[in-house]
Amino acid sequence: MDNLTPKAIVAALDEHIIGQNDAKRAVAVALRNRWRRQRLGPELRDEVTPKNILMIGPTGCGKTEISRRLAKLAEAPFVKVEATKFTEVGYVGRDVEQIARDLAEEAIRLEKERRRDAVREAASKAAMDRLLTALVGDNASEATREAFRERIVDNSMNDTEVEIEVEEAPQMPFDMGNMGGNVGMIDLGDMMGKAFGKKPKKRRKLKVPDAWDKLVDEEAEKRMDQDDVARVALQNAETNGIVFLDEIDKIAVSDVRGGSVSREGVQRDLLPLIEGTTVSTKYGPMKTDHVLFIASGAFHVAKPSDMLPELQGRLPIRVELRALTQEDFVRILKETRANLVDQYKALIGTEDVTLEITEDAIEEVAAIAARVNESVENIGARRLQTVMERLLEEISFEAEEHGGETVTIDAAYVRERLDELAGDTDLSKYIL
Numbered sequence: 001m002d003n004l005t006p007k008a009i010v011a012a013l014d015e016h017i018i019g020q021n022d023a024k025r026a027v028a029v030a031l032r033n034r035w036r037r038q039r040l041g042p043e044l045r046d047e048v049t050p051k052n053i054l055m056i057g058p059t060g061c062g063k064t065e066i067s068r069r070l071a072k073l074a075e076a077p078f079v080k081v082e083a084t085k086f087t088e089v090g091y092v093g094r095d096v097e098q099i100a101r102d103l104a105e106e107a108i109r110l111e112k113e114r115r116r117d118a119v120r121e122a123a124s125k126a127a128m129d130r131l132l133t134a135l136v137g138d139n140a141s142e143a144t145r146e147a148f149r150e151r152i153v154d155n156s157m158n159d160t161e162v163e164i165e166v167e168e169a170p171q172m173p174f175d176m177g178n179m180g181g182n183v184g185m186i187d188l189g190d191m192m193g194k195a196f197g198k199k200p201k202k203r204r205k206l207k208v209p210d211a212w213d214k215l216v217d218e219e220a221e222k223r224m225d226q227d228d229v230a231r232v233a234l235q236n237a238e239t240n241g242i243v244f245l246d247e248i249d250k251i252a253v254s255d256v257r258g259g260s261v262s263r264e265g266v267q268r269d270l271l272p273l274i275e276g277t278t279v280s281t282k283y284g285p286m287k288t289d290h291v292l293f294i295a296s297g298a299f300h301v302a303k304p305s306d307m308l309p310e311l312q313g314r315l316p317i318r319v320e321l322r323a324l325t326q327e328d329f330v331r332i333l334k335e336t337r338a339n340l341v342d343q344y345k346a347l348i349g350t351e352d353v354t355l356e357i358t359e360d361a362i363e364e365v366a367a368i369a370a371r372v373n374e375s376v377e378n379i380g381a382r383r384l385q386t387v388m389e390r391l392l393e394e395i396s397f398e399a400e401e402h403g404g405e406t407v408t409i410d411a412a413y414v415r416e417r418l419d420e421l422a423g424d425t426d427l428s429k430y431i432l
């Protein structure tokens, strides 16, 4: 974290996201401010609240991607929520607290992943012991066990089924769907586990690889101090958590009637969460005061000034992201790390086929994506996915018949595969 200066953060984001410099700078500063806050004395530290960000820009231009990458860089718990979800029928006010619970859940997952390495070896050994006993019984000789072990390791038993005893959360005895959003607090398995000293077990028949995964999981869990995991994770969610609130513009316009929940109501419900409140999670109470909120929307119809004043005040940093151009598409295809072109090359490469995509083919793909965005609907860089998939459909389908060959995609091939589709608005609507 010490090395993550704003410049270093922007440089890291640059590897994945083309353009959108204002947004990158804003999130970089927000992240660095957290690090700075940790360095303050206790009195001041509690006063400094995150400067939440409002990202304004059309769909598919990198808003989520920047936020997600930022979280990954900081190893911070991250959740994405559609604000419109809370306007649906059946919504009860407190549902928004589920956002904090989801963040806690994500922090737990991260913390367990972090600790998994330390217990991997011991967990694998114990899992193998249990798997072998399930396969050959308690009384088999060491030689038999070893023979089976080798067969498991070299994947010869992948289709074999085995019955193992696994920990299981019991079925819900009644419909908890009616209890609104607070179900997240209750884990019946956990409760019963605590009440009876351990989780209930159940015999299940699984394929050997699935049984292996399940057993390693269980053995790893056993070796972690769950209370400590919860404590560290909750603290991480509180100080480093990032919530991405998409489609905030859709709840900014004044109310519509009939069935749906008041949009202003949703804004009011979100406020305490953003201002800082304490939410009860199944791991304990979680404070949201220092969670970073990144709200985002296209704001084609509503304007940021249509939001409740209190909410506007809580999203003080405004950044605009611009719609992507054909030139951006070329760069996205060529320059970003693990770009689509490299992905397809690698995938097809596994069939021993060398896939070449020429420069002018990439230019042509970008031009077609831009054209379809203009004529059908602008879905930004997402269009590249559909166009590339269509372009490579035939090669993907037949690849294994061309082992050892080199397949070259040039501009002529791109035009041949896509021109007609791209030129026909009706067809593009369905296919590209």
Ligand SMILES: Nc1ncnc2c1ncn2[C@@H]1O[C@H](COP(=O)(O)OP(=O)(O)OP(=O)(O)O)[C@@H](O)[C@H]1O
Pocket (backbone or CB within 6 Å): 016, 017, 018, 019, 020, 058, 059, 060, 061, 062, 063, 064, 065, 066, 246, 247, 296, 297, 324, 332, 336, 380, 381, 382
């Ligand atoms: N500027 C960019 N550079 C590289 N890739 C991009 C860029 N913008 C978008 N993408 C790619 O396009 C896809 C969609 O982008 P993203 O999820 O960030 O959209 P968004 O702006 O959040 O839109 P929405 O509000 O609809 O969710 C992602 O796979 C992302 O990698």
